[in-house]
Amino acid sequence: MPGEHAVTRAEERLDVGTEVIPVGRARLVVETITEEVLVPVQVSRQRVRVEMGPATDTSSVPRGPATASRWLTLYADEPVVTVRSVPSERVRLATTWVPGEAEVRTTVAREVVEVETPN
Numbered sequence: 031m032p033g034e035h036a037v038t039r040a041e042e043r044l045d046v047g048t049e050v051i052p053v054g055r056a057r058l059v060v061e062t063i064t065e066e067v068l069v070p071v072q073v074s075r076q077r078v079r080v081e082m083g084p085a086t087d088t089s090s091v092p093r094g095p096a097t098a099s100r101w102l103t104l105y106a107d108e109p110v111v112t113v114r115s116v117p118s119e120r121v122r123l124a125t126t127w128v129p130g131e132a133e134v135r136t137t138v139a140r141e142v143v144e145v146e147t148p149n
Contacts, residue, residue, distance in 0.1 A: 037143055039140075039141045039142075039143050040140075040141050041138070041139070041140030041141060042138040042139050042140065043138065044134070044136060044138055046134050056123060056125075058121070058123045071109045073106070073107035073108070073109060074106070074107050075104070075105070075106030075107065076104040076105050076106065077104070078102065078104065
């Protein structure tokens, strides 16, 4: 059509998205804590008891001063402590995403078409 003119109007649109960025670091630190533990242990020991009875056969008993001596070894239980490391607990460092909301405020521009006609 003669005398017809067209203009394409443009406007800015806001395109909002997210981007993953590092915000901090975490480190899993294992500390060794020493504590005193009291564990009862039952121990026993040998002891000597002399039992005496009547002498019925005196023909085999040596006469004179008693010079023969016999040593007997006595034994006792002694607590033995061994410390070893055993696995007791498994710990894992994990992350989770926490949902949230943020507001974005900005200015956008748009074109306005005006027609001016000469009078």
